[in-house]
Amino acid sequence: MIAPSPTGSGGPTRPILEIDRLKTHFFTRDGVVRAVDGVSCVLYPGETLGVVGESGCGKSITALSVLRLIARPGRIVEGDIRLAGRSLLAVSEAEMRMIRGNEISMIFQEPMTSLNPVLTVGRQIAETFILHQDLSRRAAHDKAVEMLRLVRIPEAERRVHDYPFQLSGGMRQRVMIAMALSCNPKVLLADEPTTALDVTIQAQILHLMLDLKERLGTAIILITHDLGVIAETAQRAVVMYAGRKVEEASVEVLFERPRHPYTLGLMKSVPRLDKAAYDAKRRRLAEIPGMVPALKKIPAGCIFEPRCAFAAERCRRETPPLEEHAPGHWSACWEQARVAASVAHG
Amino acid sequence: MTDATPAATEVDEHGSESVDLAGFVRRNPTVTLGSILLLAILLVAVFAPLLASGDPQALNPIQRLRPPSAEHWFGTDMYGRDVFTRTIHGSRISLVVGSLVALISVGFGLVIGLVAGYLRVVDGIVMRVMDGLMAIPDILLAIALMALFRASVTNVVIAVTVPQVPRVVRLVRAVVLTIRERPYIEAAQSIGTRFRRILTKHLLPNTIAPLIVQATYTGAAAVLTEAGLSFLGAGTPPNIPSWGNMMAEGRTYFQVAVWILLFPGMFLAITVLAVNLLGDGLRDALDPRLRRRL
Amino acid sequence: MYVYLVRRLISTLPVMVVVGLFVFSLLYLAPGDPAALIAGDLATADDIAKIRDKLGLNEPFLARFAEWSWDLAHGDLGVSIFSNLPVARLIGQRIEPTLALAATTMLFAVTLAVPMGILAAWKAGTWVDRLIMGFAVLGFSFPVFVSAYLLIYGFSIRLEWLPVEGYTPLRVGLGPFLANLALPSVALGSIYMALIARITRTSVLEVLSEDYIRTAHAKGLPAFRVLVGHALKNAGVPIVTVIGLGIGLLIGGVVITESVFGIPGVGRLTVDAILARDYPVIQGVILVFSGVYVLVNLLVDLSYVFIDPRIRY
Numbered sequence: 001m002i003a004p005s006p007t008g009s010g011g012p013t014r015p016i017l018e019i020d021r022l023k024t025h026f027f028t029r030d031g032v033v034r035a036v037d038g039v040s041c042v043l044y045p046g047e048t049l050g051v052v053g054e055s056g057c058g059k060s061i062t063a064l065s066v067l068r069l070i071a072r073p074g075r076i077v078e079g080d081i082r083l084a085g086r087s088l089l090a091v092s093e094a095e096m097r098m099i100r101g102n103e104i105s106m107i108f109q110e111p112m113t114s115l116n117p118v119l120t121v122g123r124q125i126a127e128t129f130i131l132h133q134d135l136s137r138r139a140a141h142d143k144a145v146e147m148l149r150l151v152r153i154p155e156a157e158r159r160v161h162d163y164p165f166q167l168s169g170g171m172r173q174r175v176m177i178a179m180a181l182s183c184n185p186k187v188l189l190a191d192e193p194t195t196a197l198d199v200t201i202q203a204q205i206l207h208l209m210l211d212l213k214e215r216l217g218t219a220i221i222l223i224t225h226d227l228g229v230i231a232e233t234a235q236r237a238v239v240m241y242a243g244r245k246v247e248e249a250s251v252e253v254l255f256e257r258p259r260h261p262y263t264l265g266l267m268k269s270v271p272r273l274d275k276a277a278y279d280a281k282r283r284r285l286a287e288i289p290g291m292v293p294a295l296k297k298i299p300a301g302c303i304f305e306p307r308c309a310f311a312a313e314r315c316r317r318e319t320p321p322l323e324e325h326a327p328g329h330w331s332a333c334w335e336q337a338r339v340a341a342s343v344a345h346g
Numbered sequence: 347m348t349d350a351t352p353a354a355t356e357v358d359e360h361g362s363e364s365v366d367l368a369g370f371v372r373r374n375p376t377v378t379l380g381s382i383l384l385l386a387i388l389l390v391a392v393f394a395p396l397l398a399s400g401d402p403q404a405l406n407p408i409q410r411l412r413p414p415s416a417e418h419w420f421g422t423d424m425y426g427r428d429v430f431t432r433t434i435h436g437s438r439i440s441l442v443v444g445s446l447v448a449l450i451s452v453g454f455g456l457v458i459g460l461v462a463g464y465l466r467v468v469d470g471i472v473m474r475v476m477d478g479l480m481a482i483p484d485i486l487l488a489i490a491l492m493a494l495f496r497a498s499v500t501n502v503v504i505a506v507t508v509p510q511v512p513r514v515v516r517l518v519r520a521v522v523l524t525i526r527e528r529p530y531i532e533a534a535q536s537i538g539t540r541f542r543r544i545l546t547k548h549l550l551p552n553t554i555a556p557l558i559v560q561a562t563y564t565g566a567a568a569v570l571t572e573a574g575l576s577f578l579g580a581g582t583p584p585n586i587p588s589w590g591n592m593m594a595e596g597r598t599y600f601q602v603a604v605w606i607l608l609f610p611g612m613f614l615a616i617t618v619l620a621v622n623l624l625g626d627g628l629r630d631a632l633d634p635r636l637r638r639r640l
Numbered sequence: 641m642y643v644y645l646v647r648r649l650i651s652t653l654p655v656m657v658v659v660g661l662f663v664f665s666l667l668y669l670a671p672g673d674p675a676a677l678i679a680g681d682l683a684t685a686d687d688i689a690k691i692r693d694k695l696g697l698n699e700p701f702l703a704r705f706a707e708w709s710w711d712l713a714h715g716d717l718g719v720s721i722f723s724n725l726p727v728a729r730l731i732g733q734r735i736e737p738t739l740a741l742a743a744t745t746m747l748f749a750v751t752l753a754v755p756m757g758i759l760a761a762w763k764a765g766t767w768v769d770r771l772i773m774g775f776a777v778l779g780f781s782f783p784v785f786v787s788a789y790l791l792i793y794g795f796s797i798r799l800e801w802l803p804v805e806g807y808t809p810l811r812v813g814l815g816p817f818l819a820n821l822a823l824p825s826v827a828l829g830s831i832y833m834a835l836i837a838r839i840t841r842t843s844v845l846e847v848l849s850e851d852y853i854r855t856a857h858a859k860g861l862p863a864f865r866v867l868v869g870h871a872l873k874n875a876g877v878p879i880v881t882v883i884g885l886g887i888g889l890l891i892g893g894v895v896i897t898e899s900v901f902g903i904p905g906v907g908r909l910t911v912d913a914i915l916a917r918d919y920p921v922i923q924g925v926i927l928v929f930s931g932v933y934v935l936v937n938l939l940v941d942l943s944y945v946f947i948d949p950r951i952r953y
Contacts, residue, residue: 069857072765100860108858113851118873118948128859163949179859478658481930483892489914490666493922570783574896577785580914593785597900604793611786619781626777 014085016219017043017066017104017187022079024058024065035061035074037243040322043187048213048220050234050251052227052266056292058243059223063189067106068096084186102132105180109192111172115164121148121175122160128182147178151208170201174208181212188213188220194229206233227270231255239263242293242303245322249329259331259340261308262288302334310335310342377627383620387613391437398431402587411603421605423595432587433609439499439588440569440617447507447568448561454507455514456557460549462515463522473519476512484509484571489580497583506571510564517560521553555632562625566618573614589614644951648941652934659930660712663923664705667718670919717927718920722913727924731906737807738894738905740817745825745890749833750883756833757840757879758867764845772837779834784893788827788900795823805902820903828897832886839882843875850874876947884940891929 019041026033036058043049051059064070066081068088081088083103088096108114116124125147126140135143141160148156151174164172173193180188190209194202210233213220222234230237230251237254239247239262247260258264265288290307293299302308302315314334322332325340333339371378390397406426414421420429462472479487491505525531525548534544575581576590584591589610596606699707711718717727760772782790796804802823808816847853848871856866898907906925913921944951 067858069854097860097862100858102860106858108851108855110851114855116852116856116870116874117950119870127861131860165950176855179855474654475658477655478662480888481655481659481934482662482926483888483929483933485892485895486910486926486929489895489910490663490922490926493914493917493919494666494669494671566781573783574785574892577896578899578911578914593789600789600792601797604789607789608793611783611789615782615786618783619777622777622781 013044015042016045016084017221018080018082019062019066020080020082022062022065022081023077024061024070024074025077026074028073034243036065038079039240039243039245040079041238041245041248043219043221045186045219046213046217047236048210048222048234050230050237051221051223051240052225052230052237053240054225054292057240059240060191062240063106063191063221063223066187066189067100067104068093069100098132101128101180101185102183103185104187104189105183105185106189106191107173107176107180107193110196111169111176112164112196114176115172117164120161120163121167122162125160125175125179125182128179132183143182144178147182148175150181150212151175151178153178169197170204173197173201173205177205177209177212181216181218184216185218188218189223190220191223192225193222195224195226202229209233227255227266239266244303245330245332246304247329247331247333248322249326249331253326253329257340257343259325259329259336260304260333261310261335261339262304264339264343265307265309302332310338375627376623377631380620380623380625380627383616384624387437387617387620388441390434391441394434394438398428398434400428400431402427402432402435403585404428404431411599413603414605420609421603423592423603423606424599429592429606429609432592433589433613436587436589436592436610437613437617439582439586440572440614443499443503443506443572444565444569444617444621446503447510447572448565450503451507451510451514451564451568452557452561455511456518456553458511459515459518459553460522460545463519463526464549469519472515476515479509480512480516482509484567485574488571488575489578492575492580497581499582499586502572502575502581505575506568509571510567514557514560514564517556518553521556522549525549525552559625559629559632562621562628566621566625569614569618569621644945645942648938652938655934656931659927659934660709661705663926663930664708666926667708667919667923668701668704670917712927717924720913720918720921722916722918722921727920730909730921731924731928734904734906734909736809736905737903738898738907740807740810741821741824741828741894741897741903741905742890744818744821745829745832746883746887748825749829749836753833753836754840754879757837758844758872760837760841761844761848762863762867764841764848769841773841776834776837779830780838782830784827784831784896785900787830788823788897791823791827792900805900807901807903807905820901824897824901824903827900828890828893831893832890835886835889836879836882840875840879843878844871847871847874873947877944880940880943880947884937887936888933891933 019039022036022039023034024036026035039058039062041049041051051062053059061070061074065076066088068076070076076089079089083099088099091099115121122141122144125144126135126137129135129140129143130137133140145156145160148160153159153171153174159167159171164175167175177193188209193209194205197205206229209220212218220233222229224230234251236248236250238245239254239260241262247254247258247263249259254263255267258267265286268286269288271285288307293303293306299305300319301317302311302320305311305315308315310333312335318334320332320334322330324330325336404427406422406428408426409418409422410424410426412418412422418428418430420433423429423432458472462469482490487509488505491508492501495501495505531544531548534548572581572588573590573593576588577594579594582588582591584595592610593607593614596603596610600607715728717731719726720730723730756772756776760769763769792804795802802819806820808820810817844867853866853871856870861869894905895907895910897903898905899911902908906928909921910925912918913925
């Protein structure tokens with residue numbers, strides 16, 4: 001799926017990462033859980049792609065699938081993942097290990113538990129250098145100090161000998177970023193990197209990530225449930241629901257004119273504290289009624305239909321395909337025109 | 347990119363309400379195997395006189411040191427006694443000692459552990475004493491105690507129980523300490539709940555699962571210790587056939603008549619194995635984190 | 641960190657006091673009158689009373705305990721009733737074979753058990769795991785003397801690969817030394833090995849489900865590095881703990897093992913003392929073994945500091 005480059009410059013650029021109709025299922029004793037059920041998306045070099053959705057919609061599993069870190073009872077059952085045109089599902093495990101932490105890196109949500117408590121942060125960062133760049137212990141150590149400086153940790157030479165429990169949450173996440181970016185990967189998968197942090201620290205970390213992205217030219221997939229984070233950092237965004245992609249557009253368009261009821265619901269449920277909202281009598285928190293379906297019971301028709309305010313007869317019977325309803329704006333909804341129209345009228 | 351799914355993909359929910367024995371066996375093979383073996387040994391012990399009608403003490407010097415045959419399934423020992431009969435009867439001692447020790451040690455350990463866990467004053471002294479007792483290896487402690495008394499089954503039970511008590515105390519105390527700090531205990535106390543109620547409603551139920559598991563391991567350890575004591579000559583008096591005794595007697599004839607030693611040894615190993623399997627299985631089944639549908 | 645070390649050292653004292661009290665009480669309560677033994681068959685009640693006085697046997701419990709502890713601190717473990725030799729000397733003469741047996745057993749058990757446990761944890765749920773743990777349960781269930789005789793029957797009598805019994809000191813030669821200790825180590829070590837393997841598996845399994853293991857994989861580390869470099873150190877504390885606690889099993893088993901294999905060590909001494917009701921020797925042996933156990937566990941506790949840096953602070 002080649003689309004025109006989102007950065008606006010003429011001529012099509014080749015995507016750095018392509019996820020093509022990916023299906024990752026978990027075969028449990030109680031049934032098959034279709035965690036990722038036919039997701040496609042494309043990442044271009046140097047861009048930040050946001051992936052939004054509630055917990056359990058499959059965003060993290062998608063990222064883990066890219067790195068082929070899905071363990072029993074899960075398995076990638078269908079689809080392909082391509083890094084610069086090369087299929088990641090076709091390479092051997094040994095080759096995949098050379099890609100992990102090197103060409104594609106990942107950072108996780110909980111910096112406290114994602115760092116090894118009994119090893120110094122220096123050693124954990126140096127490890128990637130030793131592994132992927134074949135540096136000596138000494139050289140890797142120096143590089144680790146450099147990385148700590150890059151992520152703006154003060155007194156890097158001293159801190160490199162610290163253990164994770166001696167650092168604050170924000171600093172630990174910086175260490176994780178340092179670890180992930182040490183080998184200058186082409187793609188960074190960031191799974192809820194700021195969710196576990198204080199709001200003020202959140203801003204710092206996001207800022208840092210964007211800064212480093214500019215410097216190193218890394219493409220980022222930023223997974224989050226927080227719309228605010230998407231608005232600040234991403235150029236394009238993908239909305240996921242129950243293991244599927246339901247909408248994709250540039251961030252401005254997505255926020256101003258969503259074409260899927262779920263996206264609309266998400267936007268509306270952000271609490272608004274401004275006077276305009278108060279005046280418009282929007283004082284109750286809007287919510288999307290109902291609950292995310294258990295991923296074992298996949299109904300016919302649109303998965304969002306039970307909770308949808310725009311649901312029509314067709315929605316119950318047929319699953320809407322993902323189609324480009326406006327340039328660069330994809331949506332999987334029979335009633336998307338009505339949704340877009342409703343927004344225009346406030 | 348069109349993604350049309352014409353058919354419904356309904357996945358069934360798996361919610362069985364009835365008791366599924368085959369499923370239970372499949373999911374908990376260790377408990378099943380352990381229980382079956384243990385049950386078998388238990389039946390052997392209970393019905394010993396029926397299974398082996400002879401007198402375990404009957405001497406028959408003419409028939410001494412005969413290998414296993416149709417007449418003497420496990421052969422005969424150095425006095426001509428039937429090894430099969432003696433092995434079967436020996437199971438009684440092992441099981442009696444094992445279960446008595448498990449029960450008594452759990453009983454004492456529970457009481458002491460509860461007191462130590464709840465009353466800080468007593469805790470220090472009690473735990474030091476327990477640590478001290480645990481510093482002495484089980485069998486040596488039992489030997490030391492037996493050295494003070496005359497050999498008898500009762501004394502063996504006492505000697506084997508004492509080293510096991512500190513372990514139970516530790517376990518119970520640990521549970522009490524954890525529970526005691528929980529907010530709901532504080533809440534209960536603040537509304538004036540009597541200690542007895544806290545004990546029965548909160549403390550005891552939380553100790554039951556680990557105690558059951560510990561009881562099985564204690565039982566296994568007791569069987570082993572008793573056998574070891576008897577083997578060394580410091581346990582069950584020689585006139586009562588116990589597996590340890592038999593092996594002690596069979597030592598000198600080991601090279602010419604291995605069956606005297608072999609059969610009691612195998613039975614001993616199987617019994618301990620059964621209890622250990624049961625303990626393992628129970629531990630997995632009762633662990634709330636691993637709780638599966640039974 | 642030093643506070644932790646010192647505190648740990650101090651806490652061993654009450655334990656040893658309890659052990660000492662227990663052991664002393666054993667002697668105190670033991671049937672038989674040492675004075676009468678010394679006086680001989682033809683002694684009168686008066687003679688015995690005088691000897692009792694001389695030996696201080698009429699003093700109150702605590703006074704005698706104090707005196708006994710004092711002697712102990714000077715290395716005097718009493719005198720054997722049976723052989724009239726100082727207990728300390730008897731133990732000293734026989735300590736070498738016992739130490740050798742303990743060393744080979746521990747080496748055998750730990751070097752096999754830890755990798756087994758790690759492998760079982762890594763392949764949890766598969767047949768590899770079940771096989772290894774099956775072995776472990778078996779090893780755990782066979783009492784020392786049963787497995788000892790089975791091994792002797794198999795390897796010494798049937799196959800004639802190894803000697804039935806005896807002990808050869810190391811200075812005579814490594815080959816004979818190991819040949820004599822091979823079967824005893826396996827018999828004694830199988831329970832210990834089973835215990836360590838089980839705890840290793842449980843501990844590593846718990847660690848493997850932690851987030852930082854996922855991070856390690858995401859960095860592209862090979863499985864071996866993840867297991868040994870990341871998982872093992874975190875799993876280390878319970879494993880090392882059980883290695884220390886398991887020494888108690890070893891010590892208990894040593895007595896029986898030496899008896900079965902005819903190794904002239906402290907264990908054999910104990911067995912002979914039991915049969916002869918030689919209380920001072922029994923008491924001395926218990927003291928020494930308990931002391932070793934306490935010491936080993938103290939070392940284990942001190943080693944935590946190197947395994948888990950969080951303990952230092």
